[in-house]
Amino acid sequence: MNTAEIEQEFTQKIDAANDLGSLDTIRVEALGKKGRITELMKGLGKLDPDQRKEQAVVFNDLKNGVMAKLESRQSILKKAAMAERLKAEKIDITLDVRPERKGTIHPITQTMDEMIAIFADMGFSIHDGPDIEDDFHNFTALNFPPKHPAREMHDTFYLPDVEGAEGDAAKRLLRTHTSTCQIRAMLDQKPPLRKIVMGRTYRSDYDITHTPMFHQLEGMVIDKETNMGHLKGCLKTFCEKFFGVEDLPVRFRPSFFPFTEPSAEMDIGCSRSKGALKIGAGDDWLEILGCGMVHPNVLKNVGIDPDVYQGFAFGMGIERVAMLKYGIPDLRTFFEGDTRWNAHYGHDPLNKPNLATGS
Ligand code: DAH
Numbered sequence: 001m002n003t004a005e006i007e008q009e010f011t012q013k014i015d016a017a018n019d020l021g022s023l024d025t026i027r028v029e030a031l032g033k034k035g036r037i038t039e040l041m042k043g044l045g046k047l048d049p050d051q052r053k054e055q056a057v058v059f060n061d062l063k064n065g066v067m068a069k070l071e072s073r074q075s076i077l078k079k080a081a082m083a084e085r086l087k088a089e090k091i092d093i094t095l096d097v098r099p100e101r102k103g104t105i106h107p108i109t110q111t112m113d114e115m116i117a118i119f120a121d122m123g124f125s126i127h128d129g130p131d132i133e134d135d136f137h138n139f140t141a142l143n144f145p146p147k148h149p150a151r152e153m154h155d156t157f158y159l160p161d162v163e164g165a166e167g168d169a170a171k172r173l174l175r176t177h178t179s180t181c182q183i184r185a186m187l188d189q190k191p192p193l194r195k196i197v198m199g200r201t202y203r204s205d206y207d208i209t210h211t212p213m214f215h216q217l218e219g220m221v222i223d224k225e226t227n228m229g230h231l232k233g234c235l236k237t238f239c240e241k242f243f244g245v246e247d248l249p250v251r252f253r254p255s256f257f258p259f260t261e262p263s264a265e266m267d268i269g270c271s272r273s274k275g276a277l278k279i280g281a282g283d284d285w286l287e288i289l290g291c292g293m294v295h296p297n298v299l300k301n302v303g304i305d306p307d308v309y310q311g312f313a314f315g316m317g318i319e320r321v322a323m324l325k326y327g328i329p330d331l332r333t334f335f336e337g338d339t340r341w342n343a344h345y346g347h348d349p350l351n352k353p354n355l356a357t358g359s
Helices: 003-016 020-031 036-046 049-088 107-121 149-153 180-188 228-243 296-301 318-326 331-335 339-345
Strands: 132-134 172-174 193-202 213-223 250-257 260-273 276-279 284-294 310-317
Touching (some): 180 296, 213 318, 284 296, 310 318
Antiparallel strands (some): 193 213, 260 284
16 A cells, blocks of 8 residues: 555544544554554665665655644544533523622722722732731831831731741731832832732721721832822822812822821812712812822832832722712721621622723
């Protein structure tokens, strides 16, 4: 039998194979240890050198031809097998949930999703960090001097000291603010940076406006030409989108944070007539967040040259802005897990926030 006939015979068999198992049987028949083509190749040794060279080329072509056909048939059969499996394992997700059992999205989750939509549109990406932190990330790297009263202001929850470590290195704590992630972001990645961080923070405090666990949003931009004008523009845009108010008045008041210089607190315009708070142009102001230009010492602490880079940062309480936006009067109720509260203040799971439809 000549090689063309052999190739034709295998081609027919390959085309007729309907599953991966029978295709493999054909592969073994052709190219296995005792396969037809393998045997032909083995026979090459017995030929004289000139003939061997010639025949080797012919046999190789045969081998490559059959292999290519096997591979192409295999990929067709694999696709078919996958399609078959997907069909068999299909789950019908079109059935609606029972309306009386419908769950809701917690206002904190909803607010975070709204924040992501707005900041992502401005080019920010998300960074993260652990709830259990060390003294370095929570205080020292953020330019809190040792024994500085600002450390006490945070009512920190300390964990037992790390065994075998000493001084500040031994201290573990629940992060008191998400500013820890400024340090993490700058150590993880090189500037320019545009980051937001959202997550849980902890302070030992409990009353109508304080819970021991609450959430913060932190934002940070590090670049070569970043100034306070950018900071104000960024925050004004955020507040306008978040509260759905065009041309919202904002003002900066001087403040102090160890990790920013200058530091400011930002207020947004509001009116309080007959006890009803309304956000927008009015004769009153409402404090909403803390911000400032990242302190040169903070940049130095993470190995960024403050003569080349500067940046701004801001932080706000997520519950606080959610309470203002959705008219929720008591912070503590966020975490009580009362299903009536959840049903009342919760959001439709299918109504995902995005900029196109408003939040
Ligand atoms: N970390 C501050 C706090 O928890 C909030 C804050 C203020 C964050 C100013 C910042 C900032 O990034 O620039 O009270």
